[in-house]
């Protein structure tokens with residue numbers, strides 16, 4: 001398949017589950033265990049927990065209210081009553097430190113929360129959908145980043161008074177672009193991963209895809225970033241207060257710092273204690289961020305631990321679907337109501353000069369239940385673009401420039417439509433239409449076990465219990481010829497071979513009892529020794545389940561071996577179609593004859609072809 005099409009490639013039914021629930025919990029507990037084993041992480045957590053507890057318990061453990069002043073005892077040295085001494089107004093330093101911790105920590109949390117609330121969702125949406133939202137967000141982010149932060153904060157202070165909360169909300173807004181950019185780049189890096197396309201094909205809504213696949217990618221960097229941002233917020237807030245811009249009526253570490261500085265020559269410890277508390281907190285936050293990063297880094301170890309947690313008991317169960325499919329298969333084949341009907345389809349891409357380059361032109365064919373239609377043609381002939389039109393997975397830039405597509409009598413592309421009807425197709429993909437891709441490995445999410453990726457869509461689409469779906473998955477794995485289904489079920493994609501991964505995807509493709517399977521060169525990425533097995537498997541399953549299959553291939557040998565009917569494509573056009581037997585016996589077009597000749601003469605199919613007699617479509 002062409003490079004461009006690969007971006008739109010999608011996989012069969014397997015949908016990796018949300019990184020929540022059992023697996024998510026296991027991963028989280030593993031990360032926590034690793035954090036506890038890291039001495040720096042442990043120290044950081046101990047410091048932060050102690051500081052938070054002391055601050056939270058200030059009303060209980062502080063000997064005085066933060067603003068209680070004993071004018072008779074100013075700038076006093078530490079004694080039994082005032083263990084850290086008193087300040088210039090006779091207030092207890094220890095009590096103010098505790099109450100100050102409350103305000104300082106809460107304001108840091110507020111700042112991070114505001115920044116996350118703005119930056120995270122906008123980064124997710126911009127990264128996932130791109131387009132206008134991303135353009136507008138980028139524009140706003142650039143404006144925010146070009147603002148001189150300190151001057152904005154000073155202006156806000158002048159306008160709204162010395163409120164620590166308002167300052168921190170403003171700082172949260174100013175700092176939100178860092179979350180936006182972090183999230184957007186993380187999302188962009190996985191947006192076009194085939195397992196994300198696979199989830200789309202399997203019928204997951206965009207919201208679920210973002211929650212399950214995309215958010216899991218940004219979660220770790222966001223946590224690390226938050227630790228750093230909280231530290232920066234404390235430093236900025238204290239910096240402003242140190243400059244005398246804080247609310248003197250409130251005890252915060254910054255206000256204490258400012259007051260301590262005024263008396264630095266008389267009582268240097270007044271400056272030391274708030275500075276020490278701040279340094280300890282900020283240092284602990286930085287250490288914690290690093291420790292979390294280290295804990296998350298070794299993903300493989302985490303995965304292996306997760307794997308051990310999966311202890312399943314499995315047994316085979318009957319596939320009632322098979323019988324149901326057989327019945328269905330007999331109903332509609334050969335009638336005018338086709339499972340898929342493509343009529344005069346045209347697909348094009350707008351060019352820089354304003355013209356549209358057609359890559360599929362006036363293509364018509366149909367597929368019925370219980371039959372295999374082969375779409376054959378040389379590389380670039382438009383096979384995949386046709387298949388992706390049916391799946392609704394054309395790139396955003398593609399335009400339908402003519403014709404229509406009906407699935408089971410309903411238009412997914414109606415005459416006059418410029419785009420595929422995604423609302424309608426999202427209800428079909430993964431449920432009634434499934435897909436077997438050409439690159440099995442890239443279509444399985446490396447972060448989840450094969451079993452999980454098989455079970456989740458069945459639970460969603462078929463509405464069955466997890467236990468039942470597990471049984472079905474085991475049966476499916478054994479149906480597709482996997483010798484040790486238990487082991488494969490518990491394995492991660494990197495632990496199985498390409499041929500086995502393709503069998504897994506085939507199992508996924510049939511798991512939700514589809515009516516149509518679109519297989520796009522399903523053996524291309526496989527070793528020759530397993531190609532025949534996989535093709536035979538598709539044929540056996542198609543026969544027993546009675547589904548319709550569209551098989552995209554450039555190999556006429558595969559067509560001859562497997563298909564009932566064939567559509568031959570060249571340069572985006574359908575040059576010939578009909579029952580395979582007729583076309584094999586009596587190919588009318590020279591192009592078809594050449595394709596056949598390359599097969600019959602035992603040459604490697606499709607390495608050399610005569611040039612088209614027609615002009616390329618444009």
Ligand SMILES: Nc1ncnc2c1ncn2[C@@H]1O[C@H](COP(=O)(O)OP(=O)(O)OP(=O)(O)O)[C@@H](O)[C@H]1O
Nearest residue numbers: 001002004005349359379380381382383384385395
């Ligand atoms: N995103 C895109 N933008 C512009 N042109 C594209 C895009 N995707 C595909 N094309 C063009 O569409 C034409 C048909 O591509 P398609 O992938 O359908 O061919 P194919 O027959 O499946 O080939 P292969 O067997 O190599 O996959 C090619 O000329 C390709 O360059």
